[in-house]
Amino acid sequence: MNLTLKVWRQKNNADKGSFNNYTLTGISEDMSFLEMLDVLNEELSEKNEDPVHFDHDCREGICGMCSLYINGKPHGPQQTTTCQLHMRSFKDGDTIVIEPWRASAFPVVKDLVVDRGAFDRIIQAGGYVSVNTGGVPDANEIPIPKRIADEAFDAATCIGCGACVAACKNASAMLFTSAKISQLAMLPQGQVERKERAEQMVAQMDAEGFGACTNTGACSAECPKGISLTNIARMNREYFSAVASSENV
Amino acid sequence: MSWVTKTFSSTLGRKLLMALTGLFLIIFLIGHVSGNMLLFKGDGGQAFNEYADFMTTNQLVKALSYLTYISIIAHVVYAIILSVVNKKARPVGYAEVKASSNSSWNSRNMGVLGTIILIFIVVHLQNFWAQMHWGSIPMVTYESGEYRDLYAVVNLAFSNIGLVILYVVAMAFLGFHLNHGFASAFQTLGLNHKKYTPAIKFIGSAFSILVPALFASMPIYIYFSSLN
Numbered sequence: 001m002n003l004t005l006k007v008w009r010q011k012n013n014a015d016k017g018s019f020n021n022y023t024l025t026g027i028s029e030d031m032s033f034l035e036m037l038d039v040l041n042e043e044l045s046e047k048n049e050d051p052v053h054f055d056h057d058c059r060e061g062i063c064g065m066c067s068l069y070i071n072g073k074p075h076g077p078q079q080t081t082t083c084q085l086h087m088r089s090f091k092d093g094d095t096i097v098i099e100p101w102r103a104s105a106f107p108v109v110k111d112l113v114v115d116r117g118a119f120d121r122i123i124q125a126g127g128y129v130s131v132n133t134g135g136v137p138d139a140n141e142i143p144i145p146k147r148i149a150d151e152a153f154d155a156a157t158c159i160g161c162g163a164c165v166a167a168c169k170n171a172s173a174m175l176f177t178s179a180k181i182s183q184l185a186m187l188p189q190g191q192v193e194r195k196e197r198a199e200q201m202v203a204q205m206d207a208e209g210f211g212a213c214t215n216t217g218a219c220s221a222e223c224p225k226g227i228s229l230t231n232i233a234r235m236n237r238e239y240f241s242a243v244a245s246s247e248n249v
Numbered sequence: 250m251s252w253v254t255k256t257f258s259s260t261l262g263r264k265l266l267m268a269l270t271g272l273f274l275i276i277f278l279i280g281h282v283s284g285n286m287l288l289f290k291g292d293g294g295q296a297f298n299e300y301a302d303f304m305t306t307n308q309l310v311k312a313l314s315y316l317t318y319i320s321i322i323a324h325v326v327y328a329i330i331l332s333v334v335n336k337k338a339r340p341v342g343y344a345e346v347k348a349s350s351n352s353s354w355n356s357r358n359m360g361v362l363g364t365i366i367l368i369f370i371v372v373h374l375q376n377f378w379a380q381m382h383w384g385s386i387p388m389v390t391y392e393s394g395e396y397r398d399l400y401a402v403v404n405l406a407f408s409n410i411g412l413v414i415l416y417v418v419a420m421a422f423l424g425f426h427l428n429h430g431f432a433s434a435f436q437t438l439g440l441n442h443k444k445y446t447p448a449i450k451f452i453g454s455a456f457s458i459l460v461p462a463l464f465a466s467m468p469i470y471i472y473f474s475s476l477n
Contacts, residue, residue: 006344006409007473008344019344041474056294063412064376071345071347072346072347072348072350073347073350073351074344095345099343099344099345102341102342102343103338103339104337104338104339104340105338108300110281122406139351142334145390157371161459167351168346169335169339169352169357170334170335170338170339171335171338171339172260172335172338174260175371202261203255203259205260206259206260209337209338210259210260210338211334211335211337211338211339212260212261212263212264212331212334212335213260213434213438214356214357214433215356215429215433215436216351216353216356216357217351217352217353217356218348218351218352221350221351221352222351229436229441232436233436233437233440233441234439234441235261235439236261236437236438237439238440239259239261240261240265240438240439242365243252243255243256243262248252249251249252249342
């Protein structure tokens with residue numbers, strides 16, 4: 001298939017950046033989206049031009065490294081990660097617009113690469129368990145109802161790719177933060193730091209400059225892992241009860 | 250910063266205030282629409298005028314009315330603050346956005362809808378509330394005593410087709426605002442439950458259609474009555 005790509009090019013964070021058009025011919029519809037970009041970059045390298053920079057790692061949909069805002073949607077037209085998106089989702093002759101995640105908390109590093117360090121700092125603020133939980137326990141040694149285990153696991157499937165922030169009209173990180181608060185708040189190991197965690201992670205999320213939630217549901221609709229909005233309601237409960245009852249004056 | 254100011258200057262604390270004031274204004278709407286249904290009574294406005302008198306003189310109602318003014322102002326002020334924060338969170342926009350594929354129009358435009366409703370509230374207060382408080386309203390006498398004839402003011406106002414259209418259109422915007430706001434307030438409060446959330450969503454949708462429709466029916470009814 002033949003394609004026209006409209007790709008955001010930006011030398012560095014200080015550069016203003018602009019779109020560049022590229023035409024690609026003979027792309028197989030069995031290629032993944034990132035393989036298609038690999039083809040583009042090979043052509044650019046052969047012409048001694050700067051290849052398009054984009055994030056990628058596992059290419060298996062589990063690491064959360066790939067991003068890209070494709071044709072007006074994070075991770076493109078399918079509800080999946082960009083690496084799991086295939087060219088069969090596009091038609092011959094299509095123009096594909098590729099942009100980086102847009103958020104003040106995700107500054108552009110170069111081209112389509114953004115710095116998602118803000119997510120790491122939210123995790124550092126409280127997304128951990130500091131009690132020693134020992135080695136891997138035997139199954140069912142700690143009694144956790146299946147429903148709770150499933151819900152915590154669903155929250156834990158968040159790979160931190162940032163599609164929620166990219167999709168949100170307010171560039172809000174609430175789906176991410178709520179998933180990370182939820183996965184620990186529901187399990188016994190997470191109880192010790194439960195209140196501190198909610199308070200500190202929300203404070204860090206605000207400090208990073210993410211927006212507020214308008215409950216549009218765009219984040220969940222675009223999340224490659226289908227993280228549910230119920231996590232945001234849970235985060236709100238966790239936060240409100242934490243500030244009302246914690247000892248932090 | 251004390252924990253209270255810290256909480257209410259966080260995004261979640263601000264959203265909490267939006268939800269609480271929004272829910273209070275929803276309760277206000279129930280009272281407002283129920284009382285105004287007296288316009289349909291067909292008794293020449295006696296029940297409505299007595300009700301209007303009660304609403305402007307009763308002390309408990311007065312206290313509630315101040316709570317309503319505060320709620321409207323807080324809802325607007327926090328909406329502005331949140332909108333500024335949200336705008337700053339994405340200084341550079343996308344060239345192409347397919348927002349309609351993942352969210353509803355009204356959920357993305359609550360600020361626009363709210364602004365239109367605020368303009369309507371100002372016009373509406375000027376039409377009736379300001380008249381009742383500071384304007385000169387003709388008096389009418391019933392067996393129970395002498396009352397200000399707000400019913401006549403309402404009838405005169407809604408014999409103007411332009412004002413009727415303005416009110417009906419404003420109610421449509423209110424409906425869209427409530428359609429998202431009702432259930433959204435519960436979600437923000439963290440009141441999310443497998444059993445109750447579907448019911449809240451259903452009641453929210455029904456409320457967002459029923460209440461604005463009842464409000465809109467009043468100027469329409471009065472306009473067509475005035476033609477006879």
